Amino acid sequence: YVGHVDESSISQAVKESRKQQTVFLIPMDKRIPKIRVRTRQAGEIVGKRVLVTIDAWDRDSRYPVGHFVRSLGELETKGAETEALLLEYDVQYRPFPKAVLDCLPAQGHDWIVPPSTDDPGWKDRRDLRDLQICSIDPIGCQDIDDALHARPLPNGNFEVGVHIADVSHFVKPNNAMDAEASIRGTTVYLVDKRIDMLPMLLGTDLCSLKPYVERYAFSAIWEITPNAEIVKSDFTKSVIKSREAFSYEQAQIRVDDASQQDQLTTAMRTLLMLSQKFKQKRMDAGALSLSSPEVRVETESETSDPIDIKTKKHLATMSLVEEFMLLANTSVAAKIYEAFPQTAMLRRHGAPPKTNFEELANQLKVKKGLELRTSSSKELADSLDFCVDPVEPFFNTLVRIMATRCMMSAEYFCSGTQAYPEFRHYGLASEIYTHFTSPIRRYADLVAHRQLAAAISYEALDPSVRSKSKLEAVCKNINVRHRNAQQAGRASIEYYVGQALKGKVVEEEGFVMK
Structure with missing residues (x-):
């Protein structure tokens, strides 16, 4: 997993020490909780985009335990952030063998x-x-x-x-x-x-x-x-x-x-x-x-x-x-x-199931008095054409963006x-x-x-x-x-x-x- 070290989990003394310490890594993937990592390089990886591996996750623990693999570079730098997203989305980017x-x-x-x-x-x-x-x-x-x-x-x-x-x-x-x-x-x-x-x-x-x-x-x-x-x-x-x-x-x-x-x-x-x-x-x-x-x-x-x-x-x-x-x-x-x-x-x-459109259809009806019909793609297409606001030209585009998010x-x-x-x-x-x-x-x-x-x-x-x-x-x-x-x-x-x-x-x- 790719993330960065939670600075609040490290004291100044820890940053300057080479002793093995426990730090928390905040993953880029918001679905993953903080990862507890034991490392001697705590001070060196603060402010870096880093790669870690999860080793274990005890049933009674809120956080998984992992180990530091390598640093990708400084946070918000092009090289580090680009490699991070390639790793995060499992893109095969090695040179061709x-x-x-x-x-x-x-x-x-x-x-x-x-x-x-x-x-x-x-x-x-x-x-x-x-x-x-x-x-x-x-x-x-x-x-x-x-x-x-x-x-x-x-x-x-x-x-x-x-x-x-x-x-x-x-x-x-x-x-x-x-x-x-x-x-x-x-x-x-x-x-x-x-x-x-x-x-x-x-x-x-x-x-x-x-x-x-x-x-x-x-x-x-x-x-x-x-x-x-x-x-x-x-x-x-x-x-x-x-x-x-x-x-x-x-x-x-x-x-x-x-x-x-x-x-x-x-x-x-x-x-x-x-x-x-x-x-x-x-x-x-x-x-x-x-x-x-x-x-x-x-x-x-x-x-x-x-x-x-x-x-x-x-x-x-x-x-x-x-x-x-x-x-x-x-x-x-x-x-x-x-x-x-x-x-x-x-x-x-x-x-898409009709339930996917419920929130959007309700908002259009309550706020604008517009009806979104979803029984077929033809009905949906026709009703989207009528979702217009004369004083706001962007409104129809906005509705279509929201409808896109309802799709399978x-x-x-x-x-x-x-x-x-x-x-x-x-x-x-x-x-x-x-x-x-x-x-x-x-x-x-x-x-x-x-x-x-x-x-x-x-x-x-x-x-x-x-x-x-x-x-x-x-x-x-x-x-x-x-x-x-x-x-x-x-x-x-x-x-x-x-x-x-x-x-x-x-x-x-x-x-x-x-």
């Missing part, structure tokens, strides 16, 4: 897609290098999982493609790299660093769908009508060459600029138009538009000191990407479930462990769902890729991915890792926001939320 690195391509950064289409690497891959493909991501994104294209068809419909990094080409089942990725489960994003699921050579180079270079991809391609109706779907391994890597902001500026009439910009406008229609259909079906405050901390490049805090502005291009990632995920979910009804890697979001957590599961009605993703109003679009940073997506490859007869499915018991164990681990990664990310933001505001007087309007 040699056995994992030995699984990487011997050519290293010089690896390229084979120039000849007769090469075995091209086997059963579709050549999509001539398409106007681009990626749209947050500023500074290096691990580019996804890219898109759209083009008109002679019959008036559109061909739309979502192209995902073909990580399964490089990470084979049951080798050391696969084992390490399955343990880590996900990439963890902190303010000042990224703890990768895969070695950087893959994540930010060979797998990343960077512009101007050829890359292996797994593509989902649809024929879509102008009214956003799916005519047909197709899945294929491919080779692509992205034309550009846009940030959300760059893509938005380009789409909004009427003077830009090139193929790539026109394609993005088509994607935007279709995404808006897909989103409206989801909303009509009962998908929820909830809210959580998203904060971006800008840091000084050399020291990583926080220099500014901004709330993330939502852009139409963000919804564009989101809608097509959702479409890809739902399409792949249906395909792998059809092929492997007992062992498909899926993701579900259970409907989504989870990965093996299809054979649940009845079909339990597959439903409540928040997305989708009957079936999986994660396919981020295999560089999520192990669940890598499993889905392997299952999809088998479903389209590209390659045989490894027995480990056909075993229900093994898949259940994978799901159990990645559910924990995913949750821990989210909590670690939030804790990192909280620390940096605290450092940015330290010693400053800032006046803001506040809301009592509970």
Whole structure:
């Protein structure tokens, strides 16, 4: 456990003594009581972030007994606090061992897609290098999982493609790299660093769908009508060459600029138009538009000191990407479930019990005379739309934030462990769902890729991915890792926001939320 020494448990004489003394450690985890520690280093670890282990906890004792392991550094320093939260949320941050690195391509950064289409690497891959493909991501994104294209068809419909990094080409089942990725489960994003699921050579180079270079991809391609109706779907391994890597902001500026009439910009406008229609259909079906405050901390490049805090502005291009990632995920979910009804890697979001909303519903009714209906996701979505206060524009966002906190957590599961009605993703109003679009940073997506490859007869499915018991164990681990990664990310933001505001007087309007 990580914490700091309770200074009130140490006298000045103890601080200056090298005799073994009993001190109390206050854990970061508020659920854990103080830990009684015997140490000769009491004076040296005061004011430090320290790691201790619990050895015993007698039934008749209020406090467990532990021993000092090591100091992480001074309290409130970046290094100590970052390592503390990584330990606290059980994030695997050790360097990749040699056995994992030995699984990487011997050519290293010089690896390229084979120039000849007769090469075995091209086997059963579709050549999509001539398409106007681009990626749209947050500023500074290096691990580019996804890219898109759209083009008109002679019959008036559109061909739309979502192209995902073909990580399964490089990470084979049951080798050391696969084992390490399955343990880590996900990439963890902190303010000042990224703890990768895969070695950087893959994540930010060979797998990343960077512009101007050829890359292996797994593509989902649809024929879509102008009214956003799916005519047909197709899945294929491919080779692509992205034309550009846009940030959300760059893509938005380009789409909004009427003077830009090139193929790539026109394609993005088509994607935007279709995404808006897909989103409206989801909303009509009962998908929820909830809210959580998203904060971006800008840091000084050399020291990583926080220099500014901004709330993330939502852009139409963000919804564009989101809608097509959702479409890809739902399409792949249906395909792998059809092929492997007992062992498909899926993701579900259970409907929350009505009791979860009781306090919020009561407060809205008593204080504002508003009714929150929760019998279905559609009713909840509609009633949230009416939770407005004409004199307070932020009120609806506030209610949506509170509603988010009433939700159940989504989870990965093996299809054979649940009845079909339990597959439903409540928040997305989708009957079936999986994660396919981020295999560089999520192990669940890598499993889905392997299952999809088998479903389209590209390659045989490894027995480990056909075993229900093994898949259940994978799901159990990645559910924990995913949750821990989210909590670690939030804790990192909280620390940096605290450092940015330290010693400053800032006046803001506040809301009592509970």
